[in-house]
Amino acid sequence: MSRRKPTALPSHLSFPSVDVSRRGFLGGAAALGSMALLAACGGGGGTSSGSSAKIDTSKIDPGAGKALQGIFGPGGKAGGSEVTLSAGMLLAMTGQGSFFGKVMSQGAKLAAAQIKAADGIAYDIHIGDHKSGDVPTALSTTRQLVTQNKIKVLQTSYGAPSEAIVPLIGQNRLLSFNGGGSSPGQVGKPFLWQTRMIFGDDPCPGALAWIAKTFPQARKLAIVGTQENGVAGAKNIAPAAWERLTGGSVVANEQHDVGATDFSSIVARIKSARPDAILTFSFGDDVGYLVKQLREANVEVPIMGIEFTEQAAKVAGAAYDTYTFATDFYDPKNPNPWNKVFVDGHKKMFGEAPEYYGANYYEEVFFVWELVRRVLADGGDATDTTALQQALQANPKFKSLYGGDASAPGEVEFNPADHTISKPMGVFKVAGGQPVKIADIVKVASGEDPAKALV
Template identity: 40%
Template sequence: MTEFNDRQGPLGASLSRRRVLQGMAGAAIVGATGFIDMPAAFAAGTSDFAPWFGPGGKEAGGDLIWVHGLNLSMTGQGADFGTSMERGARLATEVITASGGPKMSIALNDHQSGLVPPAVQGVRRLISQDKINSLASSYGAATEAIFPLTNQFGVTTFWTGGPSASGLNRPNVFVTIALWAVDATAGGIAYMAKQFKDAKRLAILGQTENGLPAVNDIAPKAWKEASGGDVVYKEVINAGGTDFSSSISQIRAAKPDVIFTTLYGNDGGFFIKQVREAGISAPILIIDLAPSGAQIAGSALSDNVYLATDGYQVANPNPYNQAFVKAYKAKHNADPGYFEANFFECTMVLWAAIQRAIKDGDTPGRGLALAKAIEKNPVFPSLYGGSADNAGEMTFNKDHSVTKPMGVFKIGDGGALTRVASIMKNSTEVQPA
């Protein structure tokens, strides 16, 4: 896997830890609900993130006031997702402000677990009333629906939850994680064929909200290529279910050797639990694992279930990741998860892009300055991959998708992930973990 050398700052210039400037002022930032105190992890005179984002100051946007918008699921069945995502983004704004970057605050909209009207109305409010300079968003339809608005007003948008190919090739939109259910499916399917060499029969259960290319095209082709076998069952259902008995009856009748599903969140948890309760022992490949789903699945989750994704691991020794874990634990007294990591990472990408725009002589904010800066130098430090000495690396492609470390993970007790293979975007090539 590629690494982001810790001597490279956000502008690509050499930056030694020994040159990190001291005496950065601890500060308070304005959040969506007013002023909040800096956590102890960001006391004056410290910056664990300077090796990758520099010492702060005017060149880092330190004289800017910046409002970063979030379009998330804060209520409904996806409320746990939204809470985790907000925590990651908000922590990043605190790090940025305390590290000498823009005085950055959060303006929040609740799209109510993927509903289009509250997404559009809310983002319109964020733009016109809260005067956001940038935006991060989650879910499929709730993000796709806001593109006309963000394009009209030049709001650079990071699609960091449930992205699809509809976000590609848009001037102001950047997808910061693997395309949901798409990028990792071929590699995940190939791993299952390699791991279970006698498996020839694949069952697929998808859902209508997102990821249909994986269900209809990618998984069947990858399975045929990797195993020589066939798809013996395929169904697409609506998201939001709790009783999967009808689908499970059909799956049992099909006698699959492997099951692949794009169900996510609570749905995935209920499905895995009910599959095992029905006495079906076939290994299961999933592409999403939320804390709520893991809780619902219980012990069934550690019963031969695998995850293919850009999976986040708290224990990754990558020093950028460890700085994030330290900061998150200082604030929340808990380990961060996948959603917290992704929204922290994308907000830090925003800060690096602000710095690069300033270096190029542009004024960051609404418009194309941030997009130009990202396109000019599309490589950023990542919490994923890397090593004990170096941060990982994420690279934005010409279509504004991202390439970052991905893998297949065996799920253990409590949702613990053990990396069992490394995979590449849209490829059936499988490498050792």
């Protein structure tokens, strides 16, 4: 498909000027996303079920261990130096979503190495491949991680595979975290905790409130999504919010397979419906292909998405500078001291700057380390996942890469009732292929006025 210069938006739907000096996430961190396209998986570990990724501290700056002790507390016995946890990762290591598996695993490997360098726990990682969302593979792989690798902690990804393994998580008391594809079917499940806002659903009202305020003439909305994530957002949340915000309606609600590259039929139907705005719950490279082909077909209305990856930006080319998105978003330029340790360590270990998904899976390993510290402080068994979860429920607040400032890390908080998390969210435009925050949004409860989501 030929590359064409993106068409300018009509004057009544043009983007407003952007004040990039606005305060960002918690503590005023600027929310500029510098998503890195990471070319190769490093630090050991393969893609077969249960392949082991050794804790490699050879590329960890000795100063990182001391810095982490200053942030989280001393190492040694109190820091879990005598504790070993067998941990699994259920990721998209092959297939269309292999980019996600690569960066997620890199984040966890770096965390394990840095914690070990800080004289903390030994977090032994075993990587399982769900082949970019294949549910039967996810089930068999998880069983192998449990029976062969004896995992006690699990970092999972994607919506459908994670929902499918919920019974296995509960039966085996696997303390589990999903920082990738959070979905309603995972909410409130025993031992499963979401470390990102629910994909699509949580930012949806804020995204639409921003469109309604910025483009007040817009009445007709087109929606594009998949059956993998953001289903409730596409079917229920967005139509209801849009009607309440604008009095308008959804004129097209299209679905496509994950990994699609040809959107010609969907583009044709959307063009025929003549919407004033488009909301897409698509993810990965799919968004890049969709945006590129919509603009090549001279569909000029605003396009709002739910995520950004630099890989999708490369697919779309210059057309991505007409794309906006709304989500909880990681800022690698955040000056908070823990984030600096993460960014510097990632560059040294992998030769690349980190990005959103890698940050989430890095954080999760530190959440586990903090829980181990709490259980040990109470005289408990730090390898008992029930004790670890009880420690989380007793104090659901954790230090974070998100927010904070140059003097202190940010903070996130889990909801013990439904196992979701509260994080900063925003609306971003893409400028020169990179995200720039243009508005703050917050989560609103079901049935609440969606206009309240726009801060």
